[in-house]
Amino acid sequence: MTLLKNGKVIGNGGKLSPADIRIRDGKIIAIASQLEVDPGEEVIDVKGKLIISGLIDLHIHLREPGFEQKETIATGTRAAARGGYTVVACMPNTAPVTDSPEVVERILASNRAGGSGVRVLPIAAITTGLAGDRLTDMAALKEAGAFAVSDDGVGVQSPRMMKAAMREAARLGLPLVAHCEEEDLLIPGACVHEGEFARKHNLPGIPPEAEAIHVGRDILLAEDTGVHYHVCHVSAESSVWLIREAKARGQRVTAEVSPHHLLLCDTDIPGPDPAYKMNPPLRSARDRQVLLEALKDGTIDFIATDHAPHTTEEKERPITEAPFGIVGLETAFPLLYTHLVQNGELTLAELVDKMTRIPADCFNLPWGVLKEGAVADIAVIDLEQEREIDPKTFLSKGKNTPFSGWKVQGWPVMTLVEGRVIWREDQD
Numbered sequence: 001m002t003l004l005k006n007g008k009v010i011g012n013g014g015k016l017s018p019a020d021i022r023i024r025d026g027k028i029i030a031i032a033s034q035l036e037v038d039p040g041e042e043v044i045d046v047k048g049k050l051i052i053s054g055l056i057d058l059h060i061h062l063r064e065p066g067f068e069q070k071e072t073i074a075t076g077t078r079a080a081a082r083g084g085y086t087v088v089a090c091m092p093n094t095a096p097v098t099d100s101p102e103v104v105e106r107i108l109a110s111n112r113a114g115g116s117g118v119r120v121l122p123i124a125a126i127t128t129g130l131a132g133d134r135l136t137d138m139a140a141l142k143e144a145g146a147f148a149v150s151d152d153g154v155g156v157q158s159p160r161m162m163k164a165a166m167r168e169a170a171r172l173g174l175p176l177v178a179h180c181e182e183e184d185l186l187i188p189g190a191c192v193h194e195g196e197f198a199r200k201h202n203l204p205g206i207p208p209e210a211e212a213i214h215v216g217r218d219i220l221l222a223e224d225t226g227v228h229y230h231v232c233h234v235s236a237e238s239s240v241w242l243i244r245e246a247k248a249r250g251q252r253v254t255a256e257v258s259p260h261h262l263l264l265c266d267t268d269i270p271g272p273d274p275a276y277k278m279n280p281p282l283r284s285a286r287d288r289q290v291l292l293e294a295l296k297d298g299t300i301d302f303i304a305t306d307h308a309p310h311t312t313e314e315k316e317r318p319i320t321e322a323p324f325g326i327v328g329l330e331t332a333f334p335l336l337y338t339h340l341v342q343n344g345e346l347t348l349a350e351l352v353d354k355m356t357r358i359p360a361d362c363f364n365l366p367w368g369v370l371k372e373g374a375v376a377d378i379a380v381i382d383l384e385q386e387r388e389i390d391p392k393t394f395l396s397k398g399k400n401t402p403f404s405g406w407k408v409q410g411w412p413v414m415t416l417v418e419g420r421v422i423w424r425e426d427q428d
C-alpha cells in the first residue's frame, strides 16, 4: 500500500484542492483531503504538488527495431516517464516496419524487458513496408497486440487502398490513424511550410492542401465504412474546417495536434535550422491560431507530441537534407502549461483533460482519470518549478528540439504506473 500525502488535485470547477491518495493493488482506493496513515503503508510526501492522471501520448516514435542510434524503447520510455507520461503509442516506421505480428511482439517484449514501466501500445502498419500497395494482415497484427493501424511517416497515396484499409480496420475494430500527405503536391526537397519563411529563404515549400486534400478524401472514404478515423498532427486551417464539418454530421472522426504546432509558426523560425524542421511543417500564424481555437472547441480532440528523435549528426545536415521531426516527450507539459495555461488560453483542467482523459476516451482506453477505483497511473507535477529547457539533460537520445533555452514551468517530478513509482526527479 502506498499513500501519496499532501498533494493537490483538480476538483470540480477546476479548483485545486488538497488531497491524499491511497493506492492498493495498483488501484486508487481513496482520495480525500486528509487520510490517516495505515500501519505498514509506504508514505510519499508530495509536498503540495499537483497530482494528475498519467499523461497519454498516442503518437510517438520509439525507433526500435532498426534505428537504435536515434532512440530505443529503453531510452524513449524513460523520456516518457520523465515527461509525466504513463501510456504511449509508437508508430510503425521502424526497420523492419511494424507490419508483422513478430515485430509487434518484439516491441512489447522489449518494453517488458527494458522499458521504464510506461505502457507501450504498438501501432502497426496499414500497408506492407509502408509502401502503400498491399494491406497488412490486420487480424494477425491485432491478435499480436497492435492497438491501431497507421502508415505514419507517409500518406497512403491510393484512395482505393485507403478505402480497403478502412473496411478491414472497421471489421476488426482497429482505429485507423492517418498521416495525411498528398505526394503529388510536393516538390523535391520541400522542407518548410509554403509561406513567408520559405519565400524569404528561397526554400521549397510544403503546401497546406497537401494535408487537407487527404483529410477531405479520407472523410469521404470513411463515411460508410464505420471505421474510427483519426487524423495525426493536424497543421492546416483547411484540415480543421473539414474535420469540423464531418463531426457536425456525426461522423466518427477524431484528431490530434502537437505542442509545436500550437506554440510556433513559420515566422518564428529564426533561419534555415533543422531544429525547426518537422512534418507537417510549422504553418502560418493564422493556421496556428485556428488550431488553438479548434483544440479549445473540441474539433481537435487532444494533444500528441509526435516525438520524433533523430541523431545530432543527421540534424546537422542542411535543412533540405536533414530528416523531419523533433522530440517532445520531456517538454510537452511544461511548455503547454506555461504558454497556454498561464496566459489564459486554456484552463489547467482543460489542458490535463486533453492530455489524459480525452485521448483515452477517443480510443476506449481504460486509463486517463484520477478517481477512486481507477488504475493508479499518476503524474505529479511541480507547477512552481521553473527551468530552462536543456536538450543535454534529456533522457531521450534525441536532442532535436526548437525549444532549447525556453524558460518554462510546471515540470513533472514523479510518475507512477499501476501504483509503482517508475521515475522520480530526486532519483533521476
Ligand SMILES: NC(=O)N[C@@H](CC(=O)O)C(=O)O
Pocket (backbone or CB within 6 Å): 061, 093, 152, 153, 154, 179, 277, 278, 279, 280, 306, 308, 309, 323, 324, 325, 326
Ligand atoms: N513528424 C516528423 O517530422 N517525423 C516523423 C514521421 C511522421 O510523424 O510523419 C518521423 O518518424 O521522424
Ligand SMILES: [Zn+2]
Pocket (backbone or CB within 6 Å): 152, 153, 154, 179, 232, 233, 279, 280
Ligand atoms: Zn506523420
Ligand SMILES: [Zn+2]
Pocket (backbone or CB within 6 Å): 059, 060, 061, 091, 152, 153, 306, 308
Ligand atoms: Zn509521427
